[in-house]
Amino acid sequence: MEIVVGITGATGSIYAVRLLEALKEKNVNIHLIMSHWAKENLKLEASYSVDYLEKLAVAVYDNNNLGAKTSSGSFITDGMIVVPCSMKTLSSIANGYCENLISRSADVMIKEGRKLVICPRETPLSPIHLRNMLRLANMGVKIVPPMPAFYNHPENIEDLISHHVMKLLDQFGIKQVNGRRWNG
Numbered sequence: 001m002e003i004v005v006g007i008t009g010a011t012g013s014i015y016a017v018r019l020l021e022a023l024k025e026k027n028v029n030i031h032l033i034m035s036h037w038a039k040e041n042l043k044l045e046a047s048y049s050v051d052y053l054e055k056l057a058v059a060v061y062d063n064n065n066l067g068a069k070t071s072s073g074s075f076i077t078d079g080m081i082v083v084p085c086s087m088k089t090l091s092s093i094a095n096g097y098c099e100n101l102i103s104r105s106a107d108v109m110i111k112e113g114r115k116l117v118i119c120p121r122e123t124p125l126s127p128i129h130l131r132n133m134l135r136l137a138n139m140g141v142k143i144v145p146p147m148p149a150f151y152n153h154p155e156n157i158e159d160l161i162s163h164h165v166m167k168l169l170d171q172f173g174i175k176q177v178n179g180r181r182w183n184g
């Protein structure tokens, strides 16, 4: 599988770290794009380097490079995940603004009818944020915010993160065995 992963400057870069590790473990070819603020936040809140994340990918693209492969529908992929997704990038995608490679690549997913999964992160959510999410959901984009579940008795933060990563992988039919699913 070929999956584009866009990481933006919302808090929660650890979700992106764990997602990339899981995709790599499943032998998915990761096409990685990080925004400037994604890189800043990674430094600020997680003990992982940009270099570590880039090594998990088969290809890394500059967010300012609108001529990169993923900006064209002729580059075939299985879809894209934006995690975490800032309200700024959410707005850009919902409005087709395409000012950088992350939002252009997401735009390509929508126009080509490919899978697009967005993990928006903000609280509280304003009517602007909610309207943008609804606009995307109505186009078939999957809105999968990092909302922890407690029915599976998480013991630590890693459990909460891995449950969310499992929900993201589910969107692509990639089965995560250690995700602590609800079994009735």
Ligand SMILES: Cc1cc2nc3c(=O)[nH]c(=O)nc-3n(C[C@H](O)[C@H](O)[C@H](O)COP(=O)(O)O)c2cc1C
Pocket: 007, 008, 009, 010, 011, 035, 036, 037, 038, 041, 044, 085, 086, 087, 088, 089, 121, 122, 123
């Ligand atoms: C520490 C930190 C945490 C942030 N958390 C959020 C957040 O949770 N959600 C959000 O929409 N923006 C958040 N921001 C603001 C975004 O980084 C900012 O809007 C930025 O322009 C997003 O650009 P990007 O989408 O291109 O990465 C945060 C910024 C910083 C410095």
